Amino acid sequence: SAVISQKPSRDICQRGTSLTIQCQVDSQVTMMFWYRQQPGQSLTLIATANQGSEATYESGFVIDKFPISRPNLTFSTLTVSNLSPEDSSIYLCSGGTLAGEQYFGPGTRLTVT
Amino acid sequence: ILNVEQSPQSLHVQEGDSTNFTCSFPSSNFYALHWYRWETAKSPEALFVMTLNGDEKKKGRISATLNTKEGYSYLYIKGSQPEDSATYLCASRGRNRDDKIIFGKGTRLHILP
Numbered sequence: 176s177a178v179i180s181q182k183p184s185r186d187i188c189q190r191g192t193s194l195t196i197q198c199q200v201d202s203q204v205t206m207m208f209w210y211r212q213q214p215g216q217s218l219t220l221i222a223t224a225n226q227g228s229e230a231t232y233e234s235g236f237v238i239d240k241f242p243i244s245r246p247n248l249t250f251s252t253l254t255v256s257n258l259s260p261e262d263s264s265i266y267l268c269s270g271g272t273l274a275g276e277q278y279f280g281p282g283t284r285l286t287v288t
Numbered sequence: 289i290l291n292v293e294q295s296p297q298s299l300h301v302q303e304g305d306s307t308n309f310t311c312s313f314p315s316s317n318f319y320a321l322h323w324y325r326w327e328t329a330k331s332p333e334a335l336f337v338m339t340l341n342g343d344e345k346k347k348g349r350i351s352a353t354l355n356t357k358e359g360y361s362y363l364y365i366k367g368s369q370p371e372d373s374a375t376y377l378c379a380s381r382g383r384n385r386d387d388k389i390i391f392g393k394g395t396r397l398h399i400l401p
Contacts, residue, residue, distance in 0.1 A: 179331065217292070218377065218391040233388075267332070277322070277389060279332040 177203040181268045181280030188258050188287050195254045196266055196283045204270030204278070207245060209253045212265045221266075224251040258287045292380050294392035301368045302400050308364045309395040311378030315359035322389065323352055323363055324377040332377060335363075365397075373399045 178201045188194050200207060207224040222230040222243055230243035245251040255262050268280040293312045301307045313321065320339045326332040336345040341356040349366045365372055375394040381387055 176334070184329070215393070217393045218379075220388050275320070276334065276337070278334065279324075281329065281331045 177201050177270050177272060177276070177278040179204070179268060179270050179278055179280040181283055183283055184281060185284040186286070188285065190258055190260065190287060192258055193254055193256045194258065194283075194285060195252050196268070198251045198253070198268030198280055200249050200251075200268075200270040202249065203272050204249070205273055206271035207251045208269040208271065208277075209241070209243060209251070210267040210269060210279075212267065213261075214263070218267065221253070224253075255285065258285075260287045263287045292378060292390050292392040294376075294378050294395050296395060297393065298396040298398070300398045300400055301365075303368055303370060305368055306364065306366045307368060307397070308362050309376065309397075311361045311363070311380075311392055313359050313361075313378075313380035313390075315356055317382045317384065317387075318356050318359070318380065319383040319387065320381045321354055321356075321361050322377075322379040322381070323361070324379070325374045326377055326394070327374045335376075363395075368397075368399045370399050370401060373397060 180199045209221040210218045212218045220233050221236045222232040224230050224243050224245040226245045242254045263286050266283045271277045295310050322337050323335040324332040336352045338354040343354040345352050351364045354361045375396045377394045379389045379391040381389045
């Protein structure tokens with residue numbers, strides 16, 4: 176299976192600040208995704224991270240709030256900007272392989288105060 | 289838009305007992321059904337991927353069945369152990385090229401000693 180690491184594992188941030196989450200995947204992964212799980216809700220896809228170009232965002236998510244970079248095949252960052260308590264969630268990085276498998280990082284638990 | 293439902297939301301099972309829970313998904317345009325196990329502070333772990341109606345998969349004490357015509361899948365755990373305590377996520381993918389994996393809210397399983 177693919178190895179996906181993510182950091183930080185958790186953070187507590189103040190309202191109005193930003194948090195950047197880093198994700199590193201191994202070479203089996205070709206596609207990279209970012210998900211969010213708000214308390215009591217489903218894992219929801221935020222965007223697909225595209226290498227060297229703008230991410231593809233799902234309905235309800237915008238680049239100004241969730242800027243994403245993917246400078247190379249194995250690394251991506253997600254920034255959650257202008258934090259509010261509603262952004263308190265678990266954020267997960269995910270990688271997809273050519274075989275159609277999908278693997279996840281351990282997640283970043285964000286609490287906004 | 290796919291809507292994946294899981295029940296029950298939470299479940300307490302005595303150690304040694306067997307249990308099962310349900311995932312329902314729209315049967316039209318179905319392509320694949322995924323089951324994941326997600327332990328706290330760890331990555332969601334892929335358990336099964338199923339595509340064909342009538343598929344049955346088994347991994348140790350855990351097994352799953354798939355009915356694509358009526359749009360449901362069951363996950364079974366035989367002889368529950370403390371290490372089975374986790375959230376079990378179900379996700380469905382549609383057949384179209386741009387279809388993404390859609391997750392249910394999960395079933396939180398607690399094994400009682």
